Amino acid sequence: MTYGTEPSMDALTVLGNEIRMSILRELADAEESLSFTELRERVGIRDTGKFNYHLTKLCEYFVRQTESGYELGHAGTRVITAANPTASSEDGAGNDDSACPVCGERDCEKLFHVHLTPGSF
Template sequence: MAEQPADTPDSEHLWAPEDAFSILGDETRLTILLELADAFQTESDGLSFSELRRRVGVEDSGQFNYHLDKLSEGFIEKADDKYSIRSSGLAVVSAVYAGTYGDGSGDETAESSWDCPKCGDPL
């Protein structure tokens, strides 16, 4: 059996839509994704726990760790004590900036400053 790419959710990480949106529905978690997407352009190796927590503005490290754990189920990853955004997280951030989750008209487009980590094309 072929091994799945690291950014492809396996059967343990496939959510029902309500579960995925429940994870993303928290303001702190969305802010974490936004900060990691911003850092994706400048800090290619990711952000440390303390730097990311400072940028997001959460004082309680235990509470912050709880939110990171929720996002680690498919939207972010940790390597060498640094957190970085996965392509699924970039897709969420791009959709937010494009207004896809806005008024529901669905006909809005916007350019993103991020490139796809897999193919290099603009998102």
């Protein structure tokens, strides 16, 4: 049986595009929400239709739109943390460079961690 595999596979597929990962990185670097135009310019995409397409895909899972613009959602923050584990140790939060910022295990090589709750099958 393949219960619950479709949504997570869709989310992983969304991350398989460099423009989308650039959007996530720019939102992670921003100190506040970014407008559509600010975000598009930071990512360096001139075609607004193309940029809108990719941003819309991210909004399904990783980015949220607020009144003031776009910002990372919880899942987007987790992706950025997992993709760049040294970021959490640069601010002094992590003392062990080989510890995973998500699970805390030494030398963890997982890019994504799946947490299942009882009854979610």
